[in-house]
Amino acid sequence: MSGTSSTDLYAVADFCLVPMGTAEPSVAEYIAECIRVLEKTGLKFKLHPSQCSGYGTNLEGPWSEVMKAIHDCHAAVHAKGAPRIATDIRIGTRVDREIAPGTGNESKVQRVEDILNKA
Known part of the structure; x- marks a missing residue:
């Protein structure tokens, strides 16, 4: 993970x-361009349905790399021709326990599923 500090x-x-401001109502081509950017980062991500525009993406890794990846998605989508972009971002961090890289989102879902399976 290049470019990160030990305190990231x-x-x-x-x-x-x-x-x-795109020419057509579908934004799938632009979202695909963002996914191409994310594939090159080495960060763990997953595209999912979202209420905001039909697409959302879970992304995890060092803070600075996550923010750079979102920045790079903006740059790529602008380069593809979108004159404006609006992005909603929710970020969680925790320092009370170690999170194995790439397991942050999965472990949260698994914890809830474990509780439901006990009932």
């Missing part, structure tokens, strides 16, 4: 990037 917080993020 581990971030579990969910973001929804919404291209605006």
Whole structure:
């Protein structure tokens, strides 16, 4: 993980990037461009349905790398022709326990499923 410091917080993020002012109502091509960017980062991510525009993405890793990845998605989607972009971002961090890289989102879901399976 290049460019991170030993004090970089581990971030579990969910973001929804919404291209605006495009020629057609579908934004799938722009979202695909963002996913291409994320594939090159080495960070763990997962595209999912979202209420904001139909797409959302879970992304996790060192804070600085997560923020750079979202920045790079903006740059790539602008380069593809979107004149405006609105992005909602939710980020969680914790320092009370160690989070194994790439397991932040999965472990949260697994914890809830474990509780439901006990009932």
